[in-house]
Every structure is written in structure tokens, then in C-alpha cells.
Amino acid sequence: MAVPNQVSFRLPRRRSSVPRARALLYAMLRDWLIDQEVLDSAELVLSELVTNALRARAPRDRQVGVHITHSEEDGLLRLEVCDAGEGRPEVRNPSEDDAGGRGLLLVEALTHRWGVQEREGDIGKTVWAEIKAPNIAAVQVEREIAAVTLHAGDEVKLRGAWRTVRSVQGERSTSGGFVMVLRLDYGPTVRLDAAEPLIMRSGGRHGQCGSAGDGAK
Known part of the structure; x- marks a missing residue:
């Protein structure tokens, strides 16, 4: 499929x-x-x-x-x-x-x-x-996205290496902006501005909000 x-x-x-x-x-x-x-x-x-x-x-x-x-x-x-x-x-x-x-x-x-x-x-x-x-x-192998759109399981290029995002959380910065806190497969936690562009590999995630249930129409 x-x-x-x-x-x-x-x-x-x-x-x-x-x-x-x-x-x-x-x-x-x-x-x-x-x-x-x-x-x-x-x-x-x-x-x-x-x-x-x-x-x-x-x-x-x-x-x-x-x-x-x-x-x-x-x-x-x-x-x-x-x-x-x-x-x-x-x-x-x-x-x-x-x-x-x-x-x-x-x-x-x-x-x-x-x-x-x-x-x-x-x-x-x-x-x-x-x-x-x-x-x-057709599906793109790599594409640019904003950090705010990341989700656990995504593969992103950081500092020249591909890393898997284990968890992501948004929070306010001390300056009043919005930052994303990324916990990765290895290494320290990374903090990025929410709008920062990143290169992501297309993955195989399905139904992050849930699968099909009661139908209409």
C-alpha cells in the first residue's frame, strides 16, 4: 500500500x-x-x-x-x-x-x-x-516544514544528521515568542523557534487524531 x-x-x-x-x-x-x-x-x-x-x-x-x-x-x-x-x-x-x-x-x-x-x-x-x-x-522523500508542524516519529535533519523526534512540546519563550522543545532519539533536548524551517523525511504515520469511526454522508 x-x-x-x-x-x-x-x-x-x-x-x-x-x-x-x-x-x-x-x-x-x-x-x-x-x-x-x-x-x-x-x-x-x-x-x-x-x-x-x-x-x-x-x-x-x-x-x-x-x-x-x-x-x-x-x-x-x-x-x-x-x-x-x-x-x-x-x-x-x-x-x-x-x-x-x-x-x-x-x-x-x-x-x-x-x-x-x-x-x-x-x-x-x-x-x-x-x-x-x-x-x-507523488510522495516527496524530503520536504521543508516549519518546526511547529513536527510530530513524534518524524525524521528531521539537524546539524547535518538525520534524527528521529521522540516527543515535541510547544512553550512560550522568555521573550514572549513560541518555541518547540524536541526530544530526539539521542543527544540533548533541542529548542527551536516555532517558525524555523526544517528538512523532514516523509514517514509512515497514520491517524494521529484517531481512525475512522461513525460515518456520515
Whole structure:
């Protein structure tokens, strides 16, 4: 089975995370040479899923996880957004006077299918959506990413050598910026600015936010 293009990242529980998620998605799919119509649909769907995750009742220190994959074999772009919030999103039928409530209707209209799965330990949920995208370019062996998009298991080039990331954590620096703390397969812990570019090898991670559960559409 072909190894999918994929990336995972986490977002703080603040409104600015919605445009940040869109920007990261756009940068990644641009590198994959994705069709503009699919890109536009993916941006709208991810915006709705992240917005819903941020609205879910959850502790402020719990981040929102995003995992994006493309399977060449299936020709599907999969977006997963996980949160530690209560409840499950449901499609509503708002009246013309309602100001909101149309987000999942948009998700239904733009995707091949979507669904929800409970996370392990019954803490929160993962909402996933799949968009037909058969013409994405082949998997890249190496590509440049921002440090903030790293996930445990990634292989990155640091100081001229390939290293495997064992864990990654974001934190505020003394200057007020945002840094990523990387624990690697060997050697000391590394601290990098969140926006620092790194070279990463494509890996074999699957479903960092959870696998497919209850389906819709």
C-alpha cells in the first residue's frame, strides 16, 4: 500500500488558531500540487472543523490536534481534528433568521464523507472528513516544514544528521515568542523557534487524531 503524504500539528485554544490552521494547510497542499478547487474546499472544511473544536467545552490548556493525509491509493484527502471537549457535532437545519449553525451543512456539501469517533479514554473526540483528490503529486522523500508542524516519529535533519523526534512540546519563550522543545532519539533536548524551517523525511504515520469511526454522508 502506498505511504500517504501526511502532517500533524497542534493548535492552542484561541480564535487565531483558525487562520493559522488554514495557512499551514495551504502551505502543505501547495507543495503537493493539489488542484485549486480541492484546496479551496479543504480550507473551508478545516476552518469549520477547527472552529467547532475550539467552541467545544474543554480546559483552556488542552490543545486542538490536526492530522492531514492524502492516500494516493484511495485518491482521498483526509482531515482530522481532535479535541478534549464534551459532546458530538450534529448537523442542524437553521432557519433563515439564525446567524449560525450552517458549518456542518457546508462540510457535508464539500466532502465525500465525514464522521466522528470517540478518542481513547473517552476524553473528547475526533471529527474527520474526506475530500476526493485523485491528482495530488507523488510522495516527496524530503520536504521543508516549519518546526511547529513536527510530530513524534518524524525524521528531521539537524546539524547535518538525520534524527528521529521522540516527543515535541510547544512553550512560550522568555521573550514572549513560541518555541518547540524536541526530544530526539539521542543527544540533548533541542529548542527551536516555532517558525524555523526544517528538512523532514516523509514517514509512515497514520491517524494521529484517531481512525475512522461513525460515518456520515
